[in-house]
Structure formats: structure tokens, C-alpha cells
Amino acid sequence: MNLPDRAEALALLRKAGCPQNVIDHCLKVADLAVEVAEACAKRGIAINIQLVEVGALLHDIGRAKTHSIEHCVIGSQIVTEMGLPDEIARIVERHVGAGIPLEEAVQLGLPPREYIPQTLEEKIVCYADKRIDDGKRVSLEETIKKFAEDLGEDHPAIKRLKDLNAEIIKLAGQDFH
Numbered sequence: 001m002n003l004p005d006r007a008e009a010l011a012l013l014r015k016a017g018c019p020q021n022v023i024d025h026c027l028k029v030a031d032l033a034v035e036v037a038e039a040c041a042k043r044g045i046a047i048n049i050q051l052v053e054v055g056a057l058l059h060d061i062g063r064a065k066t067h068s069i070e071h072c073v074i075g076s077q078i079v080t081e082m083g084l085p086d087e088i089a090r091i092v093e094r095h096v097g098a099g100i101p102l103e104e105a106v107q108l109g110l111p112p113r114e115y116i117p118q119t120l121e122e123k124i125v126c127y128a129d130k131r132i133d134d135g136k137r138v139s140l141e142e143t144i145k146k147f148a149e150d151l152g153e154d155h156p157a158i159k160r161l162k163d164l165n166a167e168i169i170k171l172a173g174q175d176f177h
Helices: 006-016 021-044 049-058 071-082 086-094 102-107 120-132 140-151 157-174
Strands: none
Touching: 006 021, 006 049, 006 120, 006 140, 021 049, 021 120, 021 157, 049 086, 071 086, 120 157, 140 157
């Protein structure tokens, strides 16, 4: 798999027209995602750290065109048109929420398919994205509070977020404060 390096990924964000605040967010998400991936690797878990880093850097590339939920689909199309591997396109497409199942995707007006992260690399980028808010690392509790405010306290995305957090902690052997 031919992946861009960090500098090339940042150049792709700029070429797509991402504003600097989105690029700054992507850098923070990438730093956390690499930290999680390295913790997993130290525990003997097979993981492509470069894929995690590049996927995290490019996860919000769709925000060059829209800040709606559709940025995941648009971003996936952008990286595909740039000739990047399908693994990157899937990370970009599946990073939203804590994963979005088919029924919710349809309700949200997204193309009808699952937007649930499947691979460890996809899960780590999704997780890291939820732990970075307003330029800083936030606790899981802060993220849950924001989800509850935006979606309602009993929304299924909160359970998905808690499950994703538990899976990452188990795999990495630590929490990421």
C-alpha cells in the first residue's frame, strides 16, 4: 500500500481547501491516534501505524466542502479521486459519530450503508477524533456530555462511544487522558 507521509498528507489537506482550524484538529487527532496505535503495537497487536497516522490526518478532508455529517462521504470521495488507497477512504468515511449504522445513516440522509469502523486502524481514528475537541484532548465523559446535548441522553451513539472506548483501552492497555 502506497501511503503519503505526514508532510504529503498535510499538503493534500491544503490542496483540498481545508481551513487551518481543520488542519490543526487533524494534527491533534493524528498525534493521539499514533499514540494509541503505538501502545497497541507495544502489546504485540498487528497494526499499520502509518495508515493510522495518514488516515487521522485526512479524516476531515471533506470539511473542505461541508461541515455537515456528509463530510465523511465527501471526504471519502476526495481521497479516492486523489488516488489514495481504499483503506484511507474507509477511515475517512467511517470516522463519524462513534460509527453510524445503516438505519441511522438513512435517517441522516447519508447514502444507505454502514458507517461503523471495522478495522483497528478505523476504530483508532474514530476514537481519537472523539477525544479531541476545540484543539485539546478531552475526557470520555466530556465527549459523552456533548453527544447527549447534541443527540439526546439515550441516543444509541453514546453506547457505541462507550463500547469503542472500552475496546481501545483493552487493546492498548491504557486510557488516554
